[in-house]
Amino acid sequence: MVKKAENIIVGISIGDLNGIGSEIILKTFEDIRMLELCTPVIFANVKIISFVKKHLESTLALHGIDRLDQIVIGKINVINVWQEGVEINFGANDEKAGKYAIKSFVAATKALKEGLIDVLVTAPINKYNIQSEGFKFPGHTDYLDQELEGNALMMMVQDNLRVGLMTDHIPINEVSSNLTEELIIKKIDTIKQSLIQDFSINKPKIAVLGLNPHCGDGGVIGNEDDTILKPTLKKIFEKGTLVFGPYAADGFFGSQQYDKYDAIIATYHDQGLIPFKTLSFGNGVNYTAGLNKIRTSPDHGTAYDIAGKGKADYNSFKEAVYLALDIFNSRNQYAEISEKPLKTKEK
Template sequence: MKERLKEKNRPVRVGVTHGDFNGISYEIMIKALMDNRLYEMFTPVIYGLPRVIGYHRKQLRLTDLNYHVISNSSKIIDRKLNILSLSDEEIKIEFGKSTPLAGQFAYQALETAVKDIKNKKIDVLVTAPINKENIHSQDFSFQGHTEYLTNRFQVEDSLMLMVSDSLRVGTVTNHLPVKEVAQNITEEKLLSKLNILHESLKKDFLIERPKIAVLGLNPHAGDNGVIGTEDETIIHSTLIKVKKQGMLVFGPFAADGFFGSGKYTQFDAVLAMYHDQGLIPFKLLAENGGVNYTAGLPIVRTSPDHGTAYDIAGKNLASPASMRQAVYLAINIFRNRRQWEAMHAHPLSEQS
């Protein structure tokens, strides 16, 4: 009982996996976490390489950046910047290059952090960008973080949800070739994604009656069957069923007009059919402050909404805005879930 109370009262522990060290991950992690005042609100734990963070500290001339190197999560010091060391060896950094070594350590960081969050050593997970090619191995055969975490936490489905201050966009299909998208838009998948999105908006964002807009698959949402039938036979018919369950869903909307007219501001979230349909307008509207959140998991995981940015790696040009927002969002969702659980565990407490 005492341990549980102590765990509840401690600052939120934010585990941050270092991603591909040949990209901008260390630069954005350091820039996002270098203000010591933040540690009163949460405890950051970077799963990474002390020698690499030391190199960046020197390159960025951050003489006031202090951190505590630990060998495992039992040694985390709250209200300090912790670096959980994956290796003490000298590491060759090759900015802008995809190397097998970077992929191996990216995977090692993920596996270690997942083990720790399962054992409640950390509370939330923030993942820095990986290279989907060099991380691939016999152990990691997934298309990205979302698919990997869905598998590791043994849930049937999850939802890639892009989040900013003014917009939330989920996708029915994630990292698929365009030629395979249409065949993967099914009633079963739509129902699954809509249910995950609806539940997440209620529990993770505390929106009691969320309004969800659903985009069409084809240009002009099919134009009544002239430009494809999927919008009418699959998407529209599925939305009718969902509405009968009491969910506030609307559409399918033609994607270009929906975003171009600003209609997205009338909804709590948008469900796009495929990756670029949702992420291109999202990134334009969110600018540097977007976050990738994996809804539907038993744990909270966020990530910056950008990749490794090899082209600017090592040049001190990377913005930490998305990484910073990823940390803040993870903490907010973690607290929202606690609040939601408390409210529903004691339904009469609201009336007292």
């Protein structure tokens, strides 16, 4: 059954309490029309959000709840993940902020797994202060990959520009050893399926960037492009996937070749994110493709330098909400079409 727009429950993890997460969340829902598109549930504590609201002189009305069966459609719900008071020190990097960021995120992920919320949008965390005995993950994506079914792939999205990552949060000196035929096939399969079911692109065209400068120049600057990428992409193409490359990364974006493809896969983090963030003008979204549930986030960090000053740009977070809703609807349509039997002509 297709949900009405306002009945789509958007779970929101609060992120680092000392960063700009609370501010961009509140600013996003100051436009009351957002409540016609979804019902937000902020995983935090209503006293904390009220404190930030007062600090920012926001007039938003909040609805505090202790259980998810108390959600009121059309209200900005805040579920009390914890009861104790927490001191906020805007701009400070401390372990307490990381502890509560993870409490919020873990609770929201559990609700997502159990189907109590429809999509998850995560506010920025600090990857350093979240580390603990109970949480040893580089970030959101790795935890979601463990908790949710599928193969997580980090994809940056802004309108028709989609950049996926073959490898993400690993040191640069480990990229080459991680580029195996198995990984390449898995990541391309994941992004292809996401383009079909999440973005309604029936026959997607995918470009892959080379690892080395000029794709190795025939082995002069490394041989991974010739020995690993090219033969693997050829094998995938011959099985019917429209995958092309590897392309030299430096000229690919400068010549606007990216306009010809439904998605681009970069071999490592900065190769993809630097051009993406340059082209997306602060409106990009980080989407975790390949999972059985939907999670998006803004494409920026905690921004400690402007936290609490009312200066944070909320556009990326708002776009993250929009994208989560679009993908939710696309997946529903895909599921509906997939379940319908093909009509045959009567003899």
